[in-house]
Amino acid sequence: MSEMKKREVKLGDIITYNKGYAFKSNEYTNTGKMVVRVTDFTLDSISDNDSVYLEPNDKYKKFIINTNDILIQTVGSWANNPNSIVGKVVRVPDKCDKAYLNQNIVRIIPNKDFDNTYLYYALKANQFSMYCVLRGQGAANQASITLATIFKFKFRAHFFSEQKRIADILSAYDNLIENNNKRIKLLERMAENLYKEWFVRFRFPGYEDEHFIEDIPSSWNYVQLGDIATFDRGISYSSKEINCDDGINLINLKNIRSYGGFRRDGTKQYNGKYKDSQIVVAGDLILGVTDMTQDRRTVGSVALIPEISGMSVISADLVKLNPKVPNVFFYCMCRYGFYSKYFSQFANGANVLHLKPNVLLNKKILLPTAELIEAFAEKVQPMIDIVNYLNRQNDLLSKQRDLLLPRLMSGKLEV
Numbered sequence: 528m529s530e531m532k533k534r535e536v537k538l539g540d541i542i543t544y545n546k547g548y549a550f551k552s553n554e555y556t557n558t559g560k561m562v563v564r565v566t567d568f569t570l571d572s573i574s575d576n577d578s579v580y581l582e583p584n585d586k587y588k589k590f591i592i593n594t595n596d597i598l599i600q601t602v603g604s605w606a607n608n609p610n611s612i613v614g615k616v617v618r619v620p621d622k623c624d625k626a627y628l629n630q631n632i633v634r635i636i637p638n639k640d641f642d643n644t645y646l647y648y649a650l651k652a653n654q655f656s657m658y659c660v661l662r663g664q665g666a667a668n669q670a671s672i673t674l675a676t677i678f679k680f681k682f683r684a685h686f687f688s689e690q691k692r693i694a695d696i697l698s699a700y701d702n703l704i705e706n707n708n709k710r711i712k713l714l715e716r717m718a719e720n721l722y723k724e725w726f727v728r729f730r731f732p733g734y735e736d737e738h739f740i741e742d743i744p745s746s747w748n749y750v751q752l753g754d755i756a757t758f759d760r761g762i763s764y765s766s767k768e769i770n771c772d773d774g775i776n777l778i779n780l781k782n783i784r785s786y787g788g789f790r791r792d793g794t795k796q797y798n799g800k801y802k803d804s805q806i807v808v809a810g811d812l813i814l815g816v817t818d819m820t821q822d823r824r825t826v827g828s829v830a831l832i833p834e835i836s837g838m839s840v841i842s843a844d845l846v847k848l849n850p851k852v853p854n855v856f857f858y859c860m861c862r863y864g865f866y867s868k869y870f871s872q873f874a875n876g877a878n879v880l881h882l883k884p885n886v887l888l889n890k891k892i893l894l895p896t897a898e899l900i901e902a903f904a905e906k907v908q909p910m911i912d913i914v915n916y917l918n919r920q921n922d923l924l925s926k927q928r929d930l931l932l933p934r935l936m937s938g939k940l941e942v
Contacts, residue, residue, distance in 0.1 A: 533685050533938070539678025541646075542635045546674075547628035548590045555579040561626040563592065565600050568615055570792055571701075571925070573598075573623050577785035577824065587627055592634060594624040597647050602631040602671045606660045607770060610781070610792055613670040614659025614677075616650045620705060622712075633674060640687055644694035652936040653682040685938075692942040693935050700928035707917040707924075714910045715788070721906060722863040731899055747895050753888030756850040756857070758814075759804040760884070761841035768799035776837055778807060780844035783815045785824035787862035789833055791918060801840045807847055809834040809915070812854040814861070817844040818871075818880040826880050827871030829861040833915045846884050852894075853904035855911055866892060 550562055559580040567573050581587070592598070596619040603613035619626070628634060637646045658680055663670035685693065725731040729744060738745040762777070769777060774796035781793030807813065811832040818826035831854060832839065841847055850857040861867045870890070874882035894900075934940045 533683040535681055536684045537678070538635070538680040538682075541638050541641045542678075543638075544633050544635045544674070545589060545628075547630045547632040547634075548587065549630040550581060550627065552579075554581060556582055559583060560591075561623055562629050563598070563619075563623055563626045563632070564629040565603060565611070565631050568598075568600060568611070568617050570610065570615075572617055572620050572705075575622050576788065576790075581627055590628045591625055592619050592623065592628050594619055594621050595643060595647075597635050597637075597643065597650070598628070599633050599635060599677060600631065601633055601674070601677070602665075602669065604668075605663070605670050606657070609656075612656050612660060613663050613672050614656040616647065616655060618644075618647050618701075620708075633677070641684075642687065642690040642694050644698055645685070645690035648694065648697050648932060649682055649684060649936060652932045655680060655682075685936075689942060696935065696942060697928055697932060700924050700931075704921045704924050707921050711914050711917050714914050718859060718907045718910050719863045721903070722859040725899070725903060726860070726864055726895060731895070732902065743893070744895070747893055749891045750894050751888065752890050752892055755852060755892075755894065756848055758884040759841075759847040759849065761843045761845045761847075762797070762799065762801050762805050763843040764797060764799055769795045769797050771796050771798045774798035776835055776839035777842055778813065778832065778839050778845065779842040780815055780817055780819075780825055783813070783825045783828050783830050783845070785828070787828045787830065787858075787867055789830040791833070791922075794835070794839075797840065804847070805840045807832045807839050807841055810854060812848040812850065812858055813841055813845045814848050814870075814884075815844060816846055816874075816882040816884060818874065823868070823871040823874065823880065826874045826882050827861075827867040827869075829858050829867060831855070831858050831911060833918060852897075852900050853908070855908050856900050856904050859903075859907065860892070 555562065557580060559582045561575060561578050562581055563573055564579070567575070567577065598617050598619065600611075600613060600615040600617075603615060604611045606612065635646075637643050659672040659677065660670065662676050663672050665671050684690070729739075729742075734744070764777070768774075775798070777795040777797035779793065779795055782790050783793075784790045809832055813830050813832065815825040815828045818824060829848070848854075848857065861870070870882065870887055873886050873890075874880040931940070935942065
């Protein structure tokens with residue numbers, strides 16, 4: 528098999544670029560244009576789960592990004608934390624089209640004789656992030672890379688005719704992943720809308736015949752949290768016990784999305800001791816009891832454990848909830864019924880917020896009838912199951928794409 532013709536190129540010779548802007552956090556709003564920050568980067572894309580926004584302003588026009596733009600993270604972690612590694616390369620998904628670009632990110636735009644999608648995959652295949660890490664500057668907790676160093680990066684590139692064919696093959700996988708993510712978002716919105724319709728707006732089945740007392744259904748009851756749920760605490764661990772090669776999954780605070788939901792790329796590896804009560808399996812419910820920020824994004828927030836390969840345990844930043852009602856109802860009650868925000872009020876601390884689970888046991892919550900809870904769980908559990916299925920499919924598609932990537936780029940596979 529003859530290898531396709533390639534040429535060595537220097538990144539700085541084939542692109543133009545623009546840097547992000549240092550937007551002020553006190554200008555952020557809940558609506559408007561999304562501001563893409565380094566903290567929104569996933570392994571391959573951008574998440575809008577914890578988004579911040581700005582009101583549109585013409586003076587920021589040059590910081591607007593478009594779908595499929597290539598972004599490089601110029602400040603981040605060293606190699607021991609790949610989730611936020613300096614030099615990480617992502618592409619802008621549809622949901623972030625026309626967003627603003629924040630500081631510590633640079634957008635690169637290839638010249639007209641170089642395919643944009645191919646360039647993205649070429650940087651992934653040629654270990655661009657590791658190049659940045661090896662040349663990074665900074666302290667133990669944070670690395671940075673200069674633009675001059677970025678632009679010196681060299682790699683062997685196919686000629687334009689082959690670039691497009693390779694990009695099309697690899698893009699097929701990412702397009703499927705993106706479509707699955709859209710379905711996941713839709714299903715999560717359906718679950719939220721159903722919960723709010725039944726249990727916030729009180730338009731549940733049979734509500735027309737319900738007697739209301741001070742706008743509350745008379746058949747519902749206030750109960751103490753300790754009457755319907757218990758907690759299991761997570762593991763306190765040392766830095767020597769995590770990020771090992773032969774450990775088990777450690778579900779930690781980074782697995783909790785801001786204001787609720789599971790983040791699949793936050794898992795660490797752990798090789799220390801644990802108790803049976805600290806093991807979690809698919810369908811278990813966890814709650815964050817720590818927050819590194821003062822805006823209470825994770826403390827009090829909940830997530831359902833998806834199917835994960837291998838054994839999993841939880842860290843001391845989390846507790847496992849054991850409710851007497853279906854987990855999916857308790858999850859939606861906390862996330863969509865504003866109980867997570869209510870619970871977070873009882874956390875305190877100067878630099879790090881801590882929530883003591885026992886403080887919550889005597890707090891009262893409004894509980895619907897058992898029949899209504901079961902009816903809701905029967906409707907929403909299939910939605911959660913499909914979300915988990917789609918996430919597993921995305922994992923497989925990502926692995927298949929990543930296996931193809933180096934073979935296509937090296938010329939071992941002809942196109």
